[in-house]
Amino acid sequence: MDDKLKTLKPMIAGKKRYLSFEIISESSVEFADFVNVFWNSSMSFIGELGSAKASIWIVKDLWDQKLQKGVIKCSHAFVEKIRLILSLIGRIGDQRVIVSVLGVSGTLNSAKAKIMSMRDLASYN
């Protein structure tokens, strides 16, 4: 028998937002390194309780290693704080980085669209 729970109704689960972001750096960054640094930044800025309230989920399937773009899911009340947590990341490993938010959306599909279609900051001239 499948032990998966039934999906909660949106009213009970709470509103969520998807932040699509891009990592600007001199050479490409591994997803695992980013996740590690992001959680450190989150723990140091909003703590364990804050991170739990923010319902943070870094969507692994949407990480684009080539474009260095990804998506973070969070509670709608914590969007500004997650932006700040991302902007407080200044270094991943030995590399200096800027994590820039490309956009915020209410559904996963529009977050995907933002990653695929928004201007590529690295190719800006």
Place this chain on the structure above:
Amino acid sequence: MRTYDLHIHASPPGESSAVDVIDFAKRLGWSGIALSCFPDSEEIVNSHAKMVDDLKSKDFDVVKAIEIKADTINALHKALDSFRRKTEIVIVRGGDQEINRAAVETNQVDIISHPESQRSDSGIDQVMARSAADNNVSVELNFRQILNSYRKTRVHIIAHMRQNIKLAKKYGFPVAITSGAYSKWELRAPRELAAFGVSVGMELEGAFRSLEAGKIEVNRNKLNQNWVMPGVTISDG
């Protein structure tokens, strides 16, 4: 909306060249930036002004700024008398209580930079807050202060910034959110700096307003040869 980061140091004394900083600022979506230098001598200010003029382009504005590091009130006034008419934005490095007070008591200063730095209080009291509002001196929220600090130090800096935002709401002095960057890697996008403002207690609308930098146009008009006083200019006809 045109957004400006009003406190950036390119090399020297920063790490990255002015061209690199401008390139990154464009990528992050800024309409313009102010490049600051320390006015240790008149030659430095003149060469900095020339460099900034050369970097201006149609699609990206670069503003001349100086950051005055004064140990005494006399040194501050001397620097203001010497350089105010040569630059578009004047930033005074805060931290010392006497300097903080002197900076907000003159309308020659545009921004007082991190008044809470190295202090056990926010660096602004209600008397200074009134003066800052009367003289239209912006109090800076410097993102670099929290980017490069950790744990207890960061907590104190954020607490002092929150205190200054409370005073800004009560007394109505302007706030300037800046990156304070010394390197292109310390730059952040306008929306990220607005999120920083919101996180320390500002309204989102107020945070955007503090990135608009309406002072630049006013100061540019004042630097015009024909400007006499507010509302009075000499016309050529």
